[in-house]
Amino acid sequence: MAPTSQPLPAGEQRGSLDSSVDSNALEKAAKKEPAAGVTQNEFDVYGNEETADIKYRTMVWWKAAALMLAETVSLGILSIPSVFATLGMVAGCILVIGLGAIATATGYMIGLFKLRYPHVHNMADAGMILWGPVGREVLGAAQVIFMVFICGSHVLTGLIAFDTITSGASCSVLWAGVSAIICLVLTIPRTLDGISYLSVASFISILAAVFITMIGVGVAGHQGGVTVTANLSFASGFLAVTDIIFAYAGHVGFFTFIAEMRKPEDFSKALYCLQVADTTLYLVVGIVVYAFAGPNTVSPALGNTGTTLRKIAYGMALPTIMIAGVINGHVCAKLVFIRIFRRNGVKSRHMTTHSWVGWLTWIGICFAIWTMAFIIAEVIPFFNDLLGVISALFASWFTYGISGIFWFHLTWSRRTTEPLNILFLY
Template identity: 40%
Template sequence: MPPPKFGSTSTGRSDETTTGNPFVDVTSNKVPGEKRSMGSTDAVVERRETDKSDGAVQVTVADDPFGSEEGAQIHYKTMEWWHCGVLLIAENISLGVLALPQAVAWLGLVPGLLLIFVLGVLAGYTGFIIGQFKEAFPQVASFADCGELIAGRIGKEIMALCQVLLLVFIMSAHVLSFALAMNVMTDHRMCTVGFALIGMVVQFFLGLPRTLKGVSYLSIFSCFSVFVAVTIAMIAIAIIKPDMGNVSAVSPKMSVVTGLTPVMNIVLAYAGHVGFFGFCAELKNPRDFRKSLAFMQTIAVTFYMLISVIIYYYAGANVASPALGSAPTIIRKIAFGIALPTIIIAGVINGSVAAKYIYIRLWKGTNVIHQKSFKSNGSWVAICAILWFVSWVIAESIPNFNSLLALIGATFCSWFSYGIPGGLWLYMNKSCLFSSALKGALTILNCGIFLLGAAMCGLGLWNSGHELQRGAGGKPFSCENNWRPGGGGH
């Protein structure tokens, strides 16, 4: 079957009210029993309208990974918009913010803040595209499903591998950050490999709940901890003023090589997109994702810019990464202790999304995913254990905080946060790319976003390879302290 065409009433997407709306606002009116296409596989769709006053449309799709949950022991599609909102905040505002003040120091105040703002706005727009795509194609529950829809089995497998790798790499960054925090709080009383192992075990056990709604309650503590920890460190740094005013509008020593690492760290601060389809899939009403995204992105961009400029201004050019390290010793230990929930829980969220994809793919089409049987529980625990073990191995292979973040940002986040969503918009609108002046402008914008993702990936990988080649990644599986006062992950 050929790929579905924009605006068709018999394709694999919902009906749209598209006249005069270049953003493709989906308001479906499909009838029960309509055929839906995903790649080359037809599926029967059953729709039933619910409360039209809030735009809610309940959709049951034959190849929906969760299927019908009536009478099931485990229910997945249970989240309200605020559950999703706190999950988004916990997933996004964690490790990324801790590297931003140093990123601004390396780039200079003007380009640093400009990049945080522009990339944040673009990340919000590309997140909105993901929500649109989910509404247009309700059967899509992951980027792998997007790959199958657009490029068949090959596209599915490539996207599946990339999204799982990205999530595992992010998990490894949280394992590494746990070890770094413990080294700070205990003055390196234990081998770093051991601290990382403890972090892996803690996050593994906290990630055992199978639904994101269950994890969302943990996310409340994560949100609270990151805001309090960063605020305490910021106030302490402002009081002691370690190098106040030693700032540059534009870094005089910035080169292509030195500038790419901080840019990739900014990209990583907006790296939550890989989990967005999974969050949409567990919402009671997928259209609520727009509200959740706007809530998170507004807070993220504002918080990132505020924290970056204040800490950089008072800590100066030698601001540490993670930024909590620029605080006095006692405050630094307190701040890292308070930040532990966000370090742990943000890793748990990414681990849950990765495990959920593998778990659903393993048992799709069966009742196992909705059971509490030995088979269902045992397979879930095994998947989680394997993913967390692999993340620990990666964390110990690249034990430098900034180098690992830059590698993740270059390899995957540039695509999932920017390049791929731009491509999804072009796919949704392929039959009317230049049907109006505004549509043409959006087509050019999304082509630019796609090319931006490709450029960031290529340049970032080149820079990460250069840094790792000269030994910036640190010694693999070393007991050495991965925290260095004044330099953070350097």
């Protein structure tokens, strides 16, 4: 195909992209300049918001970073100490650092893909560009299922937290229901900007909880020896690695976060803040808790202390358990909501106005998501097993696999003229 200087219309597919075309497209995308033959509604998922009642593109980069931290660190950090206990100290550190570095690169590629195609709001839109209608349906369904399972893991963790705090004063079904209802109520705001402030509280919450846990295991002293390496079965090693993958599995919501930023080109700032913070926290918490708890390390990590400190830690962690689940539920609901009210690049007024149809649809979608999450939490009532199922089915693909395809899509035509491009992301 002959190179052209015009960016592609929304939804058009092409397997190659000239380097000059790529640069021009990224520049135009960053400046919000519509390309020839592309309407404004096709060019941006929310269209012109000047007269909109509900404005979505309001987040600055640090709010996006807060959302990403709350979404990613919340449950992922709770499984890391048990990963170190399974794999050994050396392998645990290598995998946390290595997979974190790769997650940074793949997240950066998602940002580039979004700038190249500003109308992309979710993985379904990306699938439409890569493989047409079939790709849209496959990636869209996979994203919805993945995020519903993540919501289920938050309901399960909420159940564990309430049960621990109350010393089993009531049945698990009740606490799962309470967790799901709280998350449902907090998911109702229609924009991520409103949830971003809750994300700050969520991050402080998980920090306080893990610090209490580290202090608790430190006071209790060493409970057993620490292994540098480990002899383990394929199944246990595989489950441990998938737990680390889940700890970096925030990429599935990146397109939606960027779509609601004032300046999408600032996404890299938020990404670097996320990756530095989560990799550092995973290393510190994993090493400290495992060093003191030894082979008796349990998951979630907050259970490694005595009864009193365990209750305090879970009490401090409740905000992050709920709010991080809300972020995932919101992104999932937004995908379905946009799919309903955006047709062929043209948005419905119900997306940006306080109409009864818009609000009832939004609340109905949120209710369905958290109902399914409640059912999943009751069906798979084991924390590590649920994380392993989610990671094996979806997390590794969305966090590490799909970005490689984005890279090939953006740079395919340069493979012969610039062979060294295979070594670089951009």
